Every structure is written in C-alpha cells, then in structure tokens.
Amino acid sequence: MALPTFALHDFDASTGSHQDNIFRLREAAHSHGFFYLSGHGIPESLIAGAFRVSREFFDRPEAVKREIENWHSPHFRGYTRTGSELTRGARDWREQLDFGAERPVRTASADAPPWALLEGPNQWPADIPALKPVVLELQAQLTEVASRLLRALATALGQDAEVFTPLIGETPTLLLKLIRYPGSDFADSTQGVGAHKDTGLLTFVLQHEQSGLEVQDGEGWIAVPPRAGTLVVNIGEMLELASGGYLHANVHRVVTPAGQNDRLSIAYFLNPHLDARVRPIALPAALQAAARPSAHDPDNPLLEQVGLNLLKSQLRSHPEVARRYYAGVAGAVAAKGAEHA
Ligand SMILES: O=C(O)CCC(=O)C(=O)O
Numbered sequence: 001m002a003l004p005t006f007a008l009h010d011f012d013a014s015t016g017s018h019q020d021n022i023f024r025l026r027e028a029a030h031s032h033g034f035f036y037l038s039g040h041g042i043p044e045s046l047i048a049g050a051f052r053v054s055r056e057f058f059d060r061p062e063a064v065k066r067e068i069e070n071w072h073s074p075h076f077r078g079y080t081r082t083g084s085e086l087t088r089g090a091r092d093w094r095e096q097l098d099f100g101a102e103r104p105v106r107t108a109s110a111d112a113p114p115w116a117l118l119e120g121p122n123q124w125p126a127d128i129p130a131l132k133p134v135v136l137e138l139q140a141q142l143t144e145v146a147s148r149l150l151r152a153l154a155t156a157l158g159q160d161a162e163v164f165t166p167l168i169g170e171t172p173t174l175l176l177k178l179i180r181y182p183g184s185d186f187a188d189s190t191q192g193v194g195a196h197k198d199t200g201l202l203t204f205v206l207q208h209e210q211s212g213l214e215v216q217d218g219e220g221w222i223a224v225p226p227r228a229g230t231l232v233v234n235i236g237e238m239l240e241l242a243s244g245g246y247l248h249a250n251v252h253r254v255v256t257p258a259g260q261n262d263r264l265s266i267a268y269f270l271n272p273h274l275d276a277r278v279r280p281i282a283l284p285a286a287l288q289a290a291a292r293p294s295a296h297d298p299d300n301p302l303l304e305q306v307g308l309n310l311l312k313s314q315l316r317s318h319p320e321v322a323r324r325y326y327a328g329v330a331g332a333v334a335a336k337g338a339e340h341a
C-alpha cells in the first residue's frame with residue numbers, strides 16, 4: 001500500500017484528464033488525507049539550500065543553539081531542544097527551529113484575545129545569515145502552492161474554486177519548522193514525534209534522505225518515505241472542519257531513525273488568519289453522506305476559532321513557553337477546549 005502522487009498542474013482545467021485527477025485527489029484527501037505532490041514548481045536549489053542551512057544550524061553546539069531557544073519568545077518561535085516537546089503528554093525525540101510569518105507584535109490592548117501573542121517576529125540565528133532569506137522564500141513559495149491546492153480541493157468538493165480563499169486572506173498564519181530527528185543510539189525512545197493530527201488547513205513535509213514518517217491506516221501504519229521531487233501533503237483539522245468533515249485530518253507519527261542515522265525534515269503548516277472562524281461548507285448530498293462528524297473527538301476537541309485552536313495546541317506542545325508567558329490564560333484555554341469535547 002503506497003500513497004498516490006499528483007502533479008500540481010494535473011488539476012488545471014486545461015488538462016484533458018482534469019476531471020479524473022480532481023476525482024482521485026478527492027478520494028486521496030478523503031481516505032488517507034495524505035498524498036505526494038510533484039510539479040510544485042519550487043526549485044530543487046531552494047529546497048537543497050534550506051536543508052543545508054538546517055544542517056548547519058543543528059551541527060552547532062547545544063549552547064549556541066540555545067541562544068535562540070523558544071522560551072525567549074512569547075510567539076513560540078525559535079529552537080526547541082530534543083525531549084522538551086510533548087505529544088499527548090509524551091516526549092518527542094527531535095530538535096527543531098520554528099519560524100512563523102515575519103510580522104510585528106500586535107499592539108497590546110486590555111481586550112486583546114490571548115492568541116494575539118502568537119503573532120510577532122522570529123528569532124534568527126545570528127551567525128547563519130543565509131538562513132533567513134531561504135526560510136522566508138520557502139514560506140512564500142509554499143503558501144502559493146497551498147493556495148493553488150486549496151482551489152483544486154474546493155473544486156473537488158463541488159464548490160466554487162475560491163471558497164477557501166478568504167480563509168487564507170492577506171495574513172494567513174504560517175509555521176515553517178526545520179526539524180532533526182536523532183538516531184536511536186542517541187534517543188531515549190522511538191517516538192520521533194508521537195501520533196497526532198495537524199491542527200491547520202494544510203501541512204507540507206519536505207523530507208531529506210531518511211524515512212520515518214508514517215500515516216495511520218486502520219490498525220496499522222503506512223510508511224511515507226521520501227520521493228524525489230515531491231512534497232508530502234496532509235490535511236489538517238481546520239480543513240476537515242471547513243470541508244464539513246469530508247476531507248480527512250489523519251493521525252501520523254515519525255519513528256526515530258536507526259542507530260547513528262539522523263533524519264532532517266521541513267514541515268510547513270498553513271492556518272487561516274488568527275481572528276478567523278472556520279465554518280463548514282454545505283456539501284453536495286452524495287459527499288455529505290460520507291463525511292465524518294469531525295468536531296467530536298473527545299481527546300482532541302476542535303475549536304472553530306483559529307487563534308484559540310492554535311494556542312491550545314501550542315500550549316500543550318511547549319509547556320515551558322506556556323508557563324513563562326501564558327500562565328494567566330492557559331487554564332482558560334484548556335477549559336474552552338474541554339467545553340467543546
Ligand atoms: O517530520 C515529519 O516528517 C513530520 C512532522 C510532523 O508530523 C509535525 O511536525 O507535525
């Protein structure tokens with residue numbers, strides 16, 4: 001069992017097999033919620049450059065990396081040490097560097113929502129000047145690919161191609177993560193990252209050479225190894241919600257690589273604007289019958305308010321940042337989540 005690959009231009013209306021491709025896309029996004037995308041137009045040189053700066057950063061001594069540790073940032077940006085991130089309460093064995101959209105801090109006001117603080121500047125490593133332009137360019141190009149793909153998915157659901165476009169708007173919420181998974185010789189567990197669903201609309205994963213990503217399939221797991229020239233696409237919970245439960249935000253995980261090997265990946269997460277509320281589209285009857293009642297997973301209550309949903313998941317993943325900057329709101333956010341359970 002392997003996941004299908006689509007080329008981005010397969011979905012252009014000018015292609016002869018357009019209808020067939022759109023149908024297959026809908027099936028892939030509904031069944032496993034995971035597929036490969038080729039022909040995305042992002043130059044190999046940009047991707048290779050991103051892996052190069054990533055390797056350069058992770059090769060630095062721990063003390064240097066910790067100069068931009070994420071607990072210096074109320075916006076959850078910067079470096080996360082191996083073992084300090086949690087998925088469902090258990091430690092993930094990976095180190096990572098998180099970059100959001102490079103924007104100023106939102107002006108403080110007494111009635112600002114708690115998620116306003118998710119927006120703000122990044123922390124950039126001082127001694128790797130090549131990293132910032134590469135990361136910002138990759139963010140911009142992946143956002144363009146995401147908006148094309150969202151149009152194809154809208155068409156596949158029998159909607160106007162632009163139905164999801166307002167969710168992205170001018171200021172979508174982006175997160176680009178450079179990630180390194182140490183090998184089992186250096187890890188205390190096989191949990192690279194524990195089984196989870198992504199919170200946003202769409203996730204793209206670029207993989208270097210090493211495998212490890214797996215997606216749930218019934219009782220088992222399907223391996224999602226790197227394929228040259230592709231990125232991995234997966235549907236997030238916000239798009240499952242927006243699609244009326246038809247598109248599937250599936251559970252996935254990363255298994256620690258064997259021995260001395262390590263694994264580099266780059267994950268890009270697209271969310272709507274923080275102040276947006278996501279409401280389900282009205283599906284055609286035939287699709288409606290096969291949709292999932294998505295908002296009712298008691299282990300993972302889904303909030304239609306984007307900022308709250310994102311803050312809830314960041315607070316769970318990064319307890320140190322939560323303690324430092326969100327002590328006053330963490331309880332209220334968790335309670336809000338429980339209300340929706
Ligand atoms: O590193 C990967 O391949 C995927 C990571 C992932 O699933 C995540 O960070 O949400």
Ligand SMILES: [Fe+2]
Pocket residue numbers: 196197198203252
């Ligand atoms: Fe994920």
